[in-house]
Amino acid sequence: MLSNLKAYFRPKSIPEALALLEKNSGAILVVAGGTKLLQIQNNIVQELVDITALGLNYIRESSSEIRLGATTPLQYLVDSATAGGMLAEAARLSDRSTMIRNVSTVGGQLISTTPLSPLYCAFLALQAQVRIAGGSEFALAMNIFLNKKGLEGGLLVEVIVPKTKPTTFSAIAPIQSNGQHPLICACTRITFMNSTCSEAKLAITGTQKVPQRLHAVETFLEGKKLNEANVAAAADIACEMYHPISDAMASEEYRNEVARVVVKRTLRDCLEQFEDNLESQT
Numbered sequence: 001m002l003s004n005l006k007a008y009f010r011p012k013s014i015p016e017a018l019a020l021l022e023k024n025s026g027a028i029l030v031v032a033g034g035t036k037l038l039q040i041q042n043n044i045v046q047e048l049v050d051i052t053a054l055g056l057n058y059i060r061e062s063s064s065e066i067r068l069g070a071t072t073p074l075q076y077l078v079d080s081a082t083a084g085g086m087l088a089e090a091a092r093l094s095d096r097s098t099m100i101r102n103v104s105t106v107g108g109q110l111i112s113t114t115p116l117s118p119l120y121c122a123f124l125a126l127q128a129q130v131r132i133a134g135g136s137e138f139a140l141a142m143n144i145f146l147n148k149k150g151l152e153g154g155l156l157v158e159v160i161v162p163k164t165k166p167t168t169f170s171a172i173a174p175i176q177s178n179g180q181h182p183l184i185c186a187c188t189r190i191t192f193m194n195s196t197c198s199e200a201k202l203a204i205t206g207t208q209k210v211p212q213r214l215h216a217v218e219t220f221l222e223g224k225k226l227n228e229a230n231v232a233a234a235a236d237i238a239c240e241m242y243h244p245i246s247d248a249m250a251s252e253e254y255r256n257e258v259a260r261v262v263v264k265r266t267l268r269d270c271l272e273q274f275e276d277n278l279e280s281q282t
């Protein structure tokens, strides 16, 4: 509960929102869906800037990228054909209830990300960038934004997902029990050239303080066929470099063991999609 709240603003433009945010340090906060803020105990915040009237609720597609506005509800990603399979599934997994996903936003999910956020993980594998407004506008790669650098007093405006080649396939593999939040999740994007992996991007949740890319696995896979031996070797490397958290849902040891499983699943899934695609062309 925000127990010292005195004012609520609903600006109609980004400059108007930034002007409000700049005038006050520490005592003013952005609110988007409000589902995270609902849970916060805070007696310092005095003013809220509601950003839902800034026109940032959209999924736009061009020939080179998909742009997701910061206040787009997660459920829109789940329902959108444009967002695509991995992104839609990552959004679905990020908040368990449809009711919450109808309110919680892409920006809110990223700003309040946890080590277990499937959406953050998917954006890492998809090489997304976040566009920040604050003074001037600039874009940050997801892995830099990961440290939240440059966001102080600023506004996350949109997430930009570059479009990929027709021979690029992506997959997500969570492990969850009874529909709970996934205790681990891997996201992979593979580009094939002939039947060889020409580019690999892999990310995994369960790392401190946010999901991380598995760079050594990516390097290992590039230039190789995704046969069972290479898939198994990639999973071994993933386990070696993965340093997971322990929490109430799973121990470090358990996450380390199942990391092998989720990495393998995503690699096999990407290969299957590639082979199905080849078959459909012949």
Ligand SMILES: Cc1cc2nc3c(=O)[nH]c(=O)nc-3n(C[C@H](O)[C@H](O)[C@H](O)COP(=O)(O)OP(=O)(O)OC[C@H]3O[C@@H](n4cnc5c(N)ncnc54)[C@H](O)[C@@H]3O)c2cc1C
Pocket: 029, 030, 031, 032, 033, 034, 035, 036, 037, 038, 051, 070, 071, 094, 095, 096, 097, 100, 103, 104, 105, 106, 107, 108, 109, 110, 111, 112, 114, 117, 154, 155, 156, 157, 181
């Ligand atoms: C019943 C319930 C169940 C939930 N289940 C889950 C779950 O399973 N998994 C999970 O991860 N979370 C869960 N949450 C938490 C919450 O739904 C998510 O973190 C959600 O994605 C936050 O989005 P929001 O738009 O509501 O953010 P808000 O609550 O509006 O904001 C969250 C934070 O982000 C900042 N912020 C928001 N948008 C921007 C922006 N564009 N620029 C700069 N700062 C911004 C706000 O200032 C605030 O600090 C749950 C919440 C509830 C109430």
